[in-house]
Amino acid sequence: MGGMAAVAEINHFEYGWITPALSYTLSVLGSALGLVCAGRIRTAQTPGARAWWGLLAAWAIGGTAIWAMHFMAMLGFAVAGTRIRYDVPLTAASTVIAVVAVGIGLAIVGTGRLAAPRLLAGGVFTGAGVAAMHYTGMAAMRLDGSLSYDRLRVALSVLIAVVAATVALWLAMTVRRGLAIAASALVMGIAVNGMHFTGMSALSVHPHERTGEVTGAEVSGLLVPIVLAVVFGVVGLVYALLAAPTDDDRAGTAYLDARRDTEPVGAVTPEPAPDPVGLRARSTLGQPGTPFPSRRSTPPR
Template sequence: MADINHFEYGWITPALSYALSVLGSVLGLVCAGRIRTARTAGQRAWWGLLAAWALGGTAIWAMHFMAMLGFAVDGARIRYDVPLTAASTAIAVVAVGIGLAIVGTGRLNPLRLVAGGVFTGAGVAAMHYTGMAAMRLNGSLGYDSTRVILSVVIAVVAATVALWLAMTVRRGLAIFASALVMGVAVNGMHFTGMSALSVHLHERAGGVSGAGVSALLVPIVVAVIFGVVGLLYALLAAPTDDDVAAAAYLDARRGPEPAPAAPVAAPDPVGLRARSTLGQPGTPFPSRRDTPTRRDTPSR
Protein backbone atom coordinates (compact mmCIF):
# COMPACT_ATOMS: atom_id res chain seq x y z
CA MET A 1 0.00 0.00 0.00
CA ALA A 2 1.41 3.36 -1.05
CA ASP A 3 1.74 6.35 1.25
CA ILE A 4 -0.79 9.10 0.56
CA ASN A 5 -0.34 12.78 1.33
CA HIS A 6 -3.46 14.99 1.23
CA PHE A 7 -1.58 18.21 2.02
CA GLU A 8 1.53 18.13 -0.14
CA TYR A 9 1.76 21.94 -0.24
CA GLY A 10 0.79 22.47 3.39
CA TRP A 11 -2.11 24.70 4.37
CA ILE A 12 -2.38 26.57 1.06
CA THR A 13 -4.58 24.05 -0.82
CA PRO A 14 -7.14 23.45 1.98
CA ALA A 15 -7.29 27.19 2.65
CA LEU A 16 -7.95 27.95 -1.03
CA SER A 17 -10.49 25.14 -1.31
CA TYR A 18 -12.37 26.49 1.72
CA ALA A 19 -12.27 30.03 0.30
CA LEU A 20 -13.71 28.79 -3.01
CA SER A 21 -16.49 26.92 -1.25
CA VAL A 22 -17.41 30.00 0.81
CA LEU A 23 -17.31 32.29 -2.24
CA GLY A 24 -19.47 29.94 -4.30
CA SER A 25 -21.88 29.54 -1.39
CA VAL A 26 -22.30 33.31 -0.97
CA LEU A 27 -23.00 33.79 -4.68
CA GLY A 28 -25.27 30.76 -4.78
CA LEU A 29 -27.32 31.91 -1.78
CA VAL A 30 -27.75 35.39 -3.22
CA CYS A 31 -28.85 33.99 -6.61
CA ALA A 32 -31.21 31.55 -4.88
CA GLY A 33 -32.76 34.47 -3.03
CA ARG A 34 -33.58 36.06 -6.38
CA ILE A 35 -35.57 32.95 -7.32
CA ARG A 36 -38.15 33.77 -4.64
CA THR A 37 -38.64 37.34 -5.85
CA ALA A 38 -38.66 36.57 -9.58
CA ARG A 39 -41.91 37.55 -11.31
CA THR A 40 -41.81 35.22 -14.32
CA ALA A 41 -40.88 31.59 -14.95
CA GLY A 42 -38.05 32.71 -17.21
CA GLN A 43 -36.51 34.83 -14.47
CA ARG A 44 -36.80 31.97 -11.97
CA ALA A 45 -35.09 29.60 -14.41
CA TRP A 46 -32.30 32.13 -15.03
CA TRP A 47 -31.55 32.68 -11.35
CA GLY A 48 -31.83 28.95 -10.69
CA LEU A 49 -29.22 28.28 -13.36
CA LEU A 50 -26.87 30.88 -11.87
CA ALA A 51 -27.37 29.48 -8.37
CA ALA A 52 -26.67 25.94 -9.60
CA TRP A 53 -23.47 27.10 -11.29
CA ALA A 54 -22.34 29.01 -8.20
CA LEU A 55 -23.04 26.18 -5.76
CA GLY A 56 -22.32 23.17 -7.95
CA GLY A 57 -19.56 24.59 -10.11
CA THR A 58 -17.68 26.82 -7.67
CA ALA A 59 -18.59 25.86 -4.09
CA ILE A 60 -18.42 22.11 -4.74
CA TRP A 61 -16.51 21.16 -7.88
CA ALA A 62 -13.86 23.92 -7.96
CA MET A 63 -13.30 23.33 -4.24
CA HIS A 64 -12.83 19.61 -4.98
CA PHE A 65 -10.23 20.22 -7.67
CA MET A 66 -8.34 22.77 -5.60
CA ALA A 67 -8.13 20.28 -2.73
CA MET A 68 -6.95 17.60 -5.17
CA LEU A 69 -3.95 19.76 -6.05
CA GLY A 70 -2.55 18.88 -2.63
CA PHE A 71 -3.14 15.14 -3.12
CA ALA A 72 -0.04 13.08 -3.83
CA VAL A 73 0.95 9.41 -3.82
CA ASP A 74 4.56 8.52 -3.06
CA GLY A 75 6.21 6.95 -6.07
CA ALA A 76 3.36 7.67 -8.49
CA ARG A 77 2.57 10.37 -11.00
CA ILE A 78 -1.07 11.41 -11.10
CA ARG A 79 -2.89 12.38 -14.27
CA TYR A 80 -6.58 12.95 -15.01
CA ASP A 81 -9.02 11.69 -17.62
CA VAL A 82 -10.45 14.87 -19.18
CA PRO A 83 -13.94 13.56 -20.19
CA LEU A 84 -14.56 12.10 -16.72
CA THR A 85 -13.34 15.31 -15.11
CA ALA A 86 -15.77 17.33 -17.24
CA ALA A 87 -18.54 14.84 -16.42
CA SER A 88 -17.96 15.37 -12.70
CA THR A 89 -18.50 19.10 -13.23
CA ALA A 90 -21.78 18.52 -15.05
CA ILE A 91 -22.98 16.11 -12.33
CA ALA A 92 -22.42 18.72 -9.61
CA VAL A 93 -24.20 21.55 -11.47
CA VAL A 94 -27.14 19.41 -12.62
CA ALA A 95 -27.64 17.86 -9.17
CA VAL A 96 -27.75 21.25 -7.46
CA GLY A 97 -30.02 22.64 -10.17
CA ILE A 98 -32.53 19.83 -9.78
CA GLY A 99 -32.41 20.15 -6.00
CA LEU A 100 -33.18 23.88 -6.26
CA ALA A 101 -36.03 23.12 -8.65
CA ILE A 102 -37.52 20.62 -6.19
CA VAL A 103 -37.53 23.00 -3.23
CA GLY A 104 -38.18 26.20 -5.17
CA THR A 105 -41.16 25.33 -7.38
CA GLY A 106 -43.79 25.39 -4.65
CA ARG A 107 -44.39 25.98 -0.98
CA LEU A 108 -41.39 24.81 1.03
CA ASN A 109 -42.23 21.83 3.23
CA PRO A 110 -40.24 19.03 4.91
CA LEU A 111 -41.01 16.51 2.16
CA ARG A 112 -39.70 18.77 -0.60
CA LEU A 113 -36.67 19.70 1.47
CA VAL A 114 -35.72 16.09 2.23
CA ALA A 115 -36.30 14.99 -1.38
CA GLY A 116 -34.17 17.83 -2.73
CA GLY A 117 -31.45 17.22 -0.12
CA VAL A 118 -31.24 13.48 -0.83
CA PHE A 119 -31.06 14.03 -4.58
CA THR A 120 -28.51 16.83 -4.36
CA GLY A 121 -26.40 15.05 -1.74
CA ALA A 122 -26.29 11.90 -3.84
CA GLY A 123 -25.26 14.03 -6.82
CA VAL A 124 -22.48 15.69 -4.82
CA ALA A 125 -21.18 12.29 -3.70
CA ALA A 126 -21.38 11.04 -7.30
CA MET A 127 -19.39 14.09 -8.42
CA HIS A 128 -16.69 13.40 -5.81
CA TYR A 129 -16.21 9.74 -6.68
CA THR A 130 -16.46 10.42 -10.42
CA GLY A 131 -13.63 12.92 -9.99
CA MET A 132 -11.66 10.30 -8.07
CA ALA A 133 -12.31 7.73 -10.81
CA ALA A 134 -10.87 10.24 -13.29
CA MET A 135 -7.43 9.89 -11.65
CA ARG A 136 -4.89 7.91 -13.64
CA LEU A 137 -1.82 6.47 -11.92
CA ASN A 138 0.28 3.31 -11.98
CA GLY A 139 -1.81 1.54 -9.37
CA SER A 140 -5.31 0.61 -8.25
CA LEU A 141 -7.65 2.51 -5.94
CA GLY A 142 -9.49 1.01 -2.98
CA TYR A 143 -12.09 2.48 -0.63
CA ASP A 144 -13.18 1.80 2.92
CA SER A 145 -16.92 1.21 2.69
CA THR A 146 -17.70 2.64 6.14
CA ARG A 147 -16.04 5.96 5.38
CA VAL A 148 -17.63 6.08 1.95
CA ILE A 149 -21.09 5.72 3.51
CA LEU A 150 -20.19 8.37 6.08
CA SER A 151 -19.14 10.78 3.32
CA VAL A 152 -22.44 10.21 1.48
CA VAL A 153 -24.39 10.90 4.69
CA ILE A 154 -22.41 14.11 5.21
CA ALA A 155 -23.13 15.12 1.60
CA VAL A 156 -26.89 14.55 2.01
CA VAL A 157 -27.04 16.46 5.30
CA ALA A 158 -24.92 19.30 3.91
CA ALA A 159 -27.05 19.51 0.76
CA THR A 160 -30.28 19.58 2.77
CA VAL A 161 -28.99 22.36 4.99
CA ALA A 162 -27.72 24.27 1.94
CA LEU A 163 -31.10 24.06 0.19
CA TRP A 164 -32.92 25.15 3.35
CA LEU A 165 -30.58 28.12 3.71
CA ALA A 166 -30.98 28.97 0.03
CA MET A 167 -34.76 29.20 0.45
CA THR A 168 -34.87 31.01 3.81
CA VAL A 169 -31.80 33.23 4.30
CA ARG A 170 -32.03 36.77 2.91
CA ARG A 171 -29.89 39.19 4.94
CA GLY A 172 -26.24 39.85 4.12
CA LEU A 173 -24.73 38.85 7.44
CA ALA A 174 -26.86 35.71 7.63
CA ILE A 175 -25.83 34.76 4.09
CA PHE A 176 -22.15 35.12 4.94
CA ALA A 177 -22.51 33.10 8.15
CA SER A 178 -24.40 30.40 6.24
CA ALA A 179 -21.68 30.30 3.59
CA LEU A 180 -19.05 29.73 6.29
CA VAL A 181 -21.04 26.76 7.60
CA MET A 182 -21.57 25.38 4.09
CA GLY A 183 -17.82 25.65 3.41
CA VAL A 184 -17.09 23.52 6.47
CA ALA A 185 -19.68 20.93 5.39
CA VAL A 186 -18.44 20.68 1.79
CA ASN A 187 -14.80 20.40 2.80
CA GLY A 188 -15.70 17.92 5.53
CA MET A 189 -17.44 15.70 2.99
CA HIS A 190 -14.47 15.91 0.61
CA PHE A 191 -11.77 15.01 3.09
CA THR A 192 -13.93 12.28 4.67
CA GLY A 193 -14.23 10.68 1.26
CA MET A 194 -10.52 11.12 0.63
CA SER A 195 -9.69 9.41 3.94
CA ALA A 196 -11.50 6.31 2.65
CA LEU A 197 -9.03 6.00 -0.26
CA SER A 198 -6.12 3.59 -0.43
CA VAL A 199 -3.70 3.10 -3.33
CA HIS A 200 -1.90 -0.11 -4.29
CA LEU A 201 0.92 0.56 -6.75
CA HIS A 202 1.68 -1.91 -9.52
CA GLU A 203 5.07 -3.59 -9.47
CA ARG A 204 5.70 -2.81 -13.11
CA ALA A 205 5.89 0.79 -14.14
CA GLY A 206 3.57 1.52 -17.04
CA GLY A 207 2.54 4.47 -19.09
CA VAL A 208 -0.30 6.57 -17.68
CA SER A 209 -2.60 8.41 -20.06
CA GLY A 210 -4.45 11.58 -19.28
CA ALA A 211 -3.80 15.26 -18.67
CA GLY A 212 -1.48 16.46 -15.95
CA VAL A 213 -2.53 18.82 -13.19
CA SER A 214 -0.62 21.69 -14.78
CA ALA A 215 -2.48 21.21 -18.08
CA LEU A 216 -5.88 21.34 -16.35
CA LEU A 217 -5.07 24.07 -13.87
CA VAL A 218 -5.02 27.02 -16.28
CA PRO A 219 -8.37 26.35 -18.05
CA ILE A 220 -10.07 25.54 -14.75
CA VAL A 221 -8.81 28.71 -13.08
CA VAL A 222 -9.88 30.78 -16.10
CA ALA A 223 -13.33 29.16 -16.08
CA VAL A 224 -13.75 29.85 -12.37
CA ILE A 225 -12.67 33.48 -12.75
CA PHE A 226 -15.01 34.13 -15.68
CA GLY A 227 -17.82 32.30 -13.88
CA VAL A 228 -17.42 34.38 -10.73
CA VAL A 229 -17.15 37.63 -12.70
CA GLY A 230 -20.25 36.71 -14.70
CA LEU A 231 -22.20 35.95 -11.53
CA LEU A 232 -21.15 39.24 -9.95
CA TYR A 233 -22.12 41.17 -13.10
CA ALA A 234 -25.53 39.46 -13.23
CA LEU A 235 -26.17 40.28 -9.57
CA LEU A 236 -25.06 43.89 -9.90
CA ALA A 237 -27.03 44.50 -13.10
CA ALA A 238 -30.28 42.99 -11.79
CA PRO A 239 -32.70 45.15 -9.80
CA THR A 240 -32.62 44.55 -6.07
CA ASP A 241 -35.59 43.65 -3.88
CA ASP A 242 -35.83 47.30 -2.80
CA ASP A 243 -35.94 48.41 -6.44
CA VAL A 244 -38.77 45.97 -7.20
CA ALA A 245 -40.70 47.09 -4.11
CA ALA A 246 -40.22 50.77 -5.00
CA ALA A 247 -41.44 50.19 -8.55
CA ALA A 248 -44.51 48.34 -7.29
CA TYR A 249 -45.24 51.16 -4.82
CA LEU A 250 -44.99 53.81 -7.55
CA ASP A 251 -47.28 51.80 -9.82
CA ALA A 252 -49.83 51.54 -7.05
CA ARG A 253 -49.66 55.27 -6.34
CA ARG A 254 -49.96 56.19 -9.99
CA GLY A 255 -53.07 54.07 -10.52
CA PRO A 256 -54.51 52.99 -13.87
CA GLU A 257 -53.89 55.17 -16.90
CA PRO A 258 -57.02 57.25 -17.82
CA ALA A 259 -58.65 56.40 -21.12
CA PRO A 260 -58.11 59.01 -23.85
CA ALA A 261 -61.06 61.38 -24.17
CA ALA A 262 -63.06 61.34 -27.38
CA PRO A 263 -62.44 64.39 -29.60
CA VAL A 264 -65.11 67.08 -29.25
CA ALA A 265 -66.21 68.79 -32.43
CA ALA A 266 -66.19 72.58 -32.45
CA PRO A 267 -69.58 74.26 -32.89
CA ASP A 268 -70.55 74.99 -36.47
CA PRO A 269 -73.76 77.11 -36.39
CA VAL A 270 -73.73 78.30 -40.00
CA GLY A 271 -72.65 75.05 -41.66
CA LEU A 272 -69.20 76.17 -42.75
CA ARG A 273 -67.69 72.72 -42.13
CA ALA A 274 -70.26 71.07 -44.38
CA ARG A 275 -69.67 73.65 -47.13
CA SER A 276 -65.92 73.18 -46.97
CA THR A 277 -66.26 69.47 -47.82
CA LEU A 278 -68.23 70.01 -51.01
CA GLY A 279 -66.34 68.96 -54.06
CA GLN A 280 -63.92 66.73 -52.21
CA PRO A 281 -63.54 63.08 -53.31
CA GLY A 282 -66.15 60.86 -51.68
CA THR A 283 -68.39 63.78 -50.62
CA PRO A 284 -71.87 63.53 -52.18
CA PHE A 285 -73.35 66.62 -53.73
CA PRO A 286 -76.64 67.79 -52.35
CA SER A 287 -79.63 66.65 -54.37
CA ARG A 288 -81.95 68.99 -56.17
CA ARG A 289 -84.56 68.34 -53.56
CA ASP A 290 -82.23 69.52 -50.79
CA THR A 291 -81.12 72.66 -52.67
CA PRO A 292 -83.27 75.74 -52.03
CA THR A 293 -84.71 77.30 -55.20
CA ARG A 294 -85.57 80.85 -56.02
CA ARG A 295 -89.27 80.02 -55.72
CA ASP A 296 -88.81 78.66 -52.20
CA THR A 297 -87.10 81.80 -51.07
CA PRO A 298 -89.53 84.09 -49.37
CA SER A 299 -89.85 87.53 -50.86
CA ARG A 300 -89.36 90.68 -48.94
Protein backbone atom coordinates (compact mmCIF):
# COMPACT_ATOMS: atom_id res chain seq x y z
CA MET A 1 0.00 0.00 0.00
CA GLY A 2 1.93 2.96 -1.29
CA GLY A 3 5.23 1.67 0.15
CA MET A 4 3.88 1.51 3.70
CA ALA A 5 5.12 -1.46 5.69
CA ALA A 6 2.50 -3.97 6.75
CA VAL A 7 1.54 -4.09 10.40
CA ALA A 8 1.15 -7.44 12.14
CA GLU A 9 -1.87 -8.20 14.30
CA ILE A 10 -1.07 -7.93 18.02
CA ASN A 11 -2.94 -9.63 20.84
CA HIS A 12 -2.19 -8.36 24.36
CA PHE A 13 -4.51 -10.84 26.08
CA GLU A 14 -3.92 -14.16 24.35
CA TYR A 15 -4.99 -16.13 27.45
CA GLY A 16 -7.90 -13.86 28.36
CA TRP A 17 -8.17 -12.37 31.83
CA ILE A 18 -5.62 -14.72 33.46
CA THR A 19 -2.42 -12.81 32.66
CA PRO A 20 -3.71 -9.30 33.50
CA ALA A 21 -5.24 -10.62 36.73
CA LEU A 22 -1.97 -12.29 37.73
CA SER A 23 0.07 -9.23 36.77
CA TYR A 24 -2.18 -6.98 38.87
CA THR A 25 -1.95 -9.40 41.80
CA LEU A 26 1.86 -9.35 41.60
CA SER A 27 1.95 -5.56 41.48
CA VAL A 28 -0.34 -5.26 44.52
CA LEU A 29 1.60 -7.90 46.48
CA GLY A 30 4.95 -6.30 45.70
CA SER A 31 3.63 -2.83 46.49
CA ALA A 32 2.24 -3.93 49.85
CA LEU A 33 5.49 -5.64 50.87
CA GLY A 34 7.49 -2.66 49.62
CA LEU A 35 5.41 -0.20 51.64
CA VAL A 36 5.85 -2.26 54.80
CA CYS A 37 9.62 -2.50 54.24
CA ALA A 38 9.79 1.24 53.53
CA GLY A 39 8.03 1.86 56.84
CA ARG A 40 10.85 -0.02 58.57
CA ILE A 41 13.37 2.40 57.02
CA ARG A 42 11.89 5.22 59.11
CA THR A 43 12.17 3.27 62.39
CA ALA A 44 15.56 1.62 61.75
CA GLN A 45 18.15 2.33 64.44
CA THR A 46 21.34 2.24 62.34
CA PRO A 47 22.44 3.25 58.82
CA GLY A 48 23.06 -0.42 58.03
CA ALA A 49 19.51 -1.35 59.03
CA ARG A 50 18.10 1.50 56.95
CA ALA A 51 20.11 0.34 53.93
CA TRP A 52 18.89 -3.23 54.47
CA TRP A 53 15.22 -2.23 54.56
CA GLY A 54 15.76 0.08 51.60
CA LEU A 55 17.19 -2.82 49.60
CA LEU A 56 14.24 -5.04 50.52
CA ALA A 57 11.76 -2.29 49.63
CA ALA A 58 13.49 -1.75 46.27
CA TRP A 59 13.35 -5.46 45.50
CA ALA A 60 9.68 -5.70 46.52
CA ILE A 61 8.55 -2.69 44.47
CA GLY A 62 11.07 -2.76 41.62
CA GLY A 63 11.51 -6.51 41.30
CA THR A 64 8.02 -7.80 42.10
CA ALA A 65 5.49 -4.96 41.73
CA ILE A 66 7.05 -3.61 38.51
CA TRP A 67 9.31 -6.09 36.72
CA ALA A 68 7.58 -9.38 37.59
CA MET A 69 4.26 -7.71 36.76
CA HIS A 70 5.70 -6.68 33.37
CA PHE A 71 6.86 -10.19 32.55
CA MET A 72 3.59 -11.78 33.66
CA ALA A 73 1.64 -9.38 31.44
CA MET A 74 4.00 -10.20 28.55
CA LEU A 75 2.99 -13.87 28.76
CA GLY A 76 -0.30 -12.81 27.21
CA PHE A 77 1.41 -10.85 24.40
CA ALA A 78 1.34 -12.47 20.98
CA VAL A 79 2.08 -11.34 17.42
CA ALA A 80 0.37 -13.07 14.51
CA GLY A 81 2.72 -15.04 12.27
CA THR A 82 5.78 -15.16 14.51
CA ARG A 83 7.06 -16.74 17.69
CA ILE A 84 8.48 -14.49 20.40
CA ARG A 85 11.74 -15.16 22.18
CA TYR A 86 13.75 -13.07 24.63
CA ASP A 87 17.36 -11.97 24.88
CA VAL A 88 18.38 -13.19 28.35
CA PRO A 89 21.07 -10.54 29.16
CA LEU A 90 18.72 -7.69 28.21
CA THR A 91 15.89 -9.27 30.21
CA ALA A 92 18.17 -9.53 33.25
CA ALA A 93 19.31 -5.94 32.70
CA SER A 94 15.70 -4.74 32.78
CA THR A 95 15.34 -6.33 36.23
CA VAL A 96 18.41 -4.55 37.51
CA ILE A 97 17.19 -1.23 36.10
CA ALA A 98 13.86 -1.52 37.92
CA VAL A 99 15.37 -2.43 41.31
CA VAL A 100 18.15 0.17 41.12
CA ALA A 101 15.77 2.94 40.02
CA VAL A 102 13.41 2.29 42.94
CA GLY A 103 16.32 1.96 45.37
CA ILE A 104 17.81 5.31 44.35
CA GLY A 105 14.39 6.93 44.49
CA LEU A 106 13.89 5.66 48.05
CA ALA A 107 17.36 6.91 48.97
CA ILE A 108 16.54 10.38 47.59
CA VAL A 109 13.30 10.77 49.52
CA GLY A 110 14.43 8.82 52.59
CA THR A 111 17.46 10.93 53.50
CA GLY A 112 16.50 14.06 55.35
CA ARG A 113 13.18 15.80 55.71
CA LEU A 114 10.57 14.90 53.10
CA ALA A 115 9.97 17.99 50.97
CA ALA A 116 8.35 18.62 47.59
CA PRO A 117 11.62 19.15 45.62
CA ARG A 118 13.13 15.97 47.06
CA LEU A 119 9.95 14.00 46.34
CA LEU A 120 9.74 15.36 42.79
CA ALA A 121 13.39 14.53 42.10
CA GLY A 122 12.94 11.00 43.40
CA GLY A 123 9.74 10.54 41.41
CA VAL A 124 11.26 11.77 38.14
CA PHE A 125 14.33 9.56 38.54
CA THR A 126 12.35 6.48 39.55
CA GLY A 127 9.67 7.03 36.89
CA ALA A 128 12.31 7.38 34.20
CA GLY A 129 13.92 4.18 35.47
CA VAL A 130 10.60 2.32 35.37
CA ALA A 131 10.02 3.49 31.78
CA ALA A 132 13.58 2.46 30.88
CA MET A 133 12.90 -0.97 32.38
CA HIS A 134 9.74 -1.35 30.31
CA TYR A 135 11.30 -0.41 26.98
CA THR A 136 14.46 -2.41 27.72
CA GLY A 137 12.24 -5.43 28.32
CA MET A 138 10.51 -4.73 25.00
CA ALA A 139 13.88 -4.40 23.25
CA ALA A 140 14.75 -7.86 24.58
CA MET A 141 12.03 -9.41 22.39
CA ARG A 142 13.19 -11.36 19.36
CA LEU A 143 10.67 -12.01 16.56
CA ASP A 144 10.26 -11.95 12.78
CA GLY A 145 9.59 -8.24 12.56
CA SER A 146 10.69 -4.78 13.58
CA LEU A 147 9.18 -2.71 16.37
CA SER A 148 7.99 0.88 16.14
CA TYR A 149 6.30 3.11 18.71
CA ASP A 150 3.77 5.89 18.68
CA ARG A 151 5.69 8.78 20.24
CA LEU A 152 2.67 10.38 21.88
CA ARG A 153 1.72 7.19 23.68
CA VAL A 154 5.32 6.57 24.68
CA ALA A 155 5.43 10.07 26.22
CA LEU A 156 2.13 9.37 27.98
CA SER A 157 3.48 6.11 29.41
CA VAL A 158 6.59 7.90 30.73
CA LEU A 159 4.38 10.58 32.31
CA ILE A 160 2.25 7.90 33.97
CA ALA A 161 5.44 6.21 35.23
CA VAL A 162 6.73 9.46 36.75
CA VAL A 163 3.41 10.27 38.42
CA ALA A 164 3.02 6.71 39.69
CA ALA A 165 6.59 6.66 41.02
CA THR A 166 6.13 10.00 42.79
CA VAL A 167 2.92 8.82 44.45
CA ALA A 168 4.54 5.50 45.37
CA LEU A 169 7.52 7.23 47.01
CA TRP A 170 5.22 9.58 48.90
CA LEU A 171 3.16 6.64 50.14
CA ALA A 172 6.33 4.78 51.10
CA MET A 173 7.39 7.66 53.32
CA THR A 174 3.98 8.48 54.85
CA VAL A 175 1.76 5.39 54.97
CA ARG A 176 2.30 3.35 58.09
CA ARG A 177 0.01 0.37 58.58
CA GLY A 178 -3.22 -1.52 58.14
CA LEU A 179 -5.90 -0.51 55.70
CA ALA A 180 -3.86 2.45 54.45
CA ILE A 181 -1.13 0.11 53.17
CA ALA A 182 -3.70 -2.20 51.55
CA ALA A 183 -5.51 0.68 49.84
CA SER A 184 -2.22 2.22 48.70
CA ALA A 185 -1.06 -1.11 47.24
CA LEU A 186 -4.29 -1.42 45.25
CA VAL A 187 -3.81 2.09 43.84
CA MET A 188 -0.15 1.43 43.03
CA GLY A 189 -1.15 -1.78 41.23
CA ILE A 190 -3.53 0.17 39.00
CA ALA A 191 -0.85 2.76 38.24
CA VAL A 192 1.83 0.19 37.39
CA ASN A 193 -0.48 -1.78 35.12
CA GLY A 194 -1.75 1.42 33.54
CA MET A 195 1.77 2.45 32.63
CA HIS A 196 2.55 -1.00 31.19
CA PHE A 197 -0.48 -1.30 28.95
CA THR A 198 -0.23 2.33 27.85
CA GLY A 199 3.32 1.62 26.71
CA MET A 200 2.21 -1.61 25.03
CA SER A 201 -0.54 0.22 23.14
CA ALA A 202 2.17 2.39 21.53
CA LEU A 203 3.78 -0.66 19.92
CA SER A 204 3.46 -1.73 16.29
CA VAL A 205 5.16 -4.75 14.73
CA HIS A 206 6.13 -4.75 11.06
CA PRO A 207 6.69 -8.35 9.92
CA HIS A 208 9.75 -9.46 7.97
CA GLU A 209 10.23 -12.27 5.55
CA ARG A 210 11.45 -15.31 7.45
CA THR A 211 15.24 -15.37 7.28
CA GLY A 212 15.87 -18.18 9.76
CA GLU A 213 15.18 -19.30 13.30
CA VAL A 214 14.50 -16.55 15.83
CA THR A 215 17.25 -16.62 18.47
CA GLY A 216 16.77 -16.20 22.19
CA ALA A 217 15.06 -17.95 25.09
CA GLU A 218 11.44 -19.02 24.86
CA VAL A 219 8.95 -17.78 27.43
CA SER A 220 8.53 -21.31 28.76
CA GLY A 221 12.26 -21.49 29.44
CA LEU A 222 12.26 -18.21 31.37
CA LEU A 223 9.00 -18.80 33.24
CA VAL A 224 10.24 -21.35 35.76
CA PRO A 225 13.34 -19.44 36.99
CA ILE A 226 11.39 -16.17 37.13
CA VAL A 227 8.52 -17.73 39.09
CA LEU A 228 11.00 -19.35 41.49
CA ALA A 229 12.80 -16.01 41.94
CA VAL A 230 9.50 -14.28 42.70
CA VAL A 231 8.37 -16.99 45.13
CA PHE A 232 11.65 -17.11 47.03
CA GLY A 233 11.84 -13.32 46.99
CA VAL A 234 8.37 -12.94 48.47
CA VAL A 235 9.01 -15.65 51.07
CA GLY A 236 12.29 -13.96 52.01
CA LEU A 237 10.60 -10.58 52.36
CA VAL A 238 7.84 -12.01 54.54
CA TYR A 239 10.38 -13.83 56.72
CA ALA A 240 12.48 -10.68 57.12
CA LEU A 241 9.40 -8.71 58.17
CA LEU A 242 8.23 -11.37 60.64
CA ALA A 243 11.69 -11.85 62.16
CA ALA A 244 12.45 -8.16 62.59
CA PRO A 245 11.63 -6.50 65.92
CA THR A 246 8.49 -4.43 66.18
CA ASP A 247 7.86 -1.33 68.28
CA ASP A 248 6.14 -3.54 70.87
CA ASP A 249 9.23 -5.77 71.03
CA ARG A 250 11.45 -2.75 71.63
CA ALA A 251 9.10 -1.35 74.26
CA GLY A 252 9.09 -4.71 76.03
CA THR A 253 12.87 -4.85 75.94
CA ALA A 254 13.09 -1.33 77.33
CA TYR A 255 10.80 -2.32 80.21
CA LEU A 256 12.84 -5.45 81.00
CA ASP A 257 16.09 -3.48 80.95
CA ALA A 258 14.57 -0.80 83.17
CA ARG A 259 13.55 -3.43 85.71
CA ARG A 260 17.05 -4.86 85.72
CA ASP A 261 18.70 -1.45 86.13
CA THR A 262 16.50 -0.38 89.06
CA GLU A 263 16.59 -3.57 91.13
CA PRO A 264 18.26 -3.04 94.54
CA VAL A 265 21.82 -4.19 94.70
CA GLY A 266 21.56 -6.57 97.61
CA ALA A 267 22.88 -9.66 96.02
CA VAL A 268 26.35 -10.41 94.81
CA THR A 269 25.26 -10.23 91.14
CA PRO A 270 21.74 -9.10 90.32
CA GLU A 271 20.05 -11.44 87.91
CA PRO A 272 18.59 -9.95 84.73
CA ALA A 273 14.88 -9.35 84.61
CA PRO A 274 12.88 -12.32 83.31
CA ASP A 275 12.52 -12.53 79.54
CA PRO A 276 10.15 -15.47 78.97
CA VAL A 277 9.39 -14.82 75.29
CA GLY A 278 12.81 -13.72 74.08
CA LEU A 279 12.03 -10.04 73.65
CA ARG A 280 15.59 -8.97 74.34
CA ALA A 281 17.08 -11.23 71.67
CA ARG A 282 14.32 -10.38 69.21
CA SER A 283 14.78 -6.66 69.65
CA THR A 284 18.38 -6.83 68.46
CA LEU A 285 17.81 -9.21 65.55
CA GLY A 286 19.56 -7.82 62.49
CA GLN A 287 21.07 -4.94 64.51
CA PRO A 288 24.06 -6.34 66.41
CA GLY A 289 25.46 -4.08 69.04
CA THR A 290 22.62 -1.56 68.82
CA PRO A 291 20.67 -1.40 72.09
CA PHE A 292 17.31 0.30 72.02
CA PRO A 293 17.36 3.39 74.26
CA SER A 294 14.95 3.20 77.13
CA ARG A 295 12.70 6.23 77.62
CA ARG A 296 11.82 5.27 81.19
CA SER A 297 14.14 5.76 84.07
CA THR A 298 11.98 3.68 86.39
CA PRO A 299 9.71 0.73 85.73
CA PRO A 300 5.94 1.29 85.77
CA ARG A 301 4.27 0.63 89.08
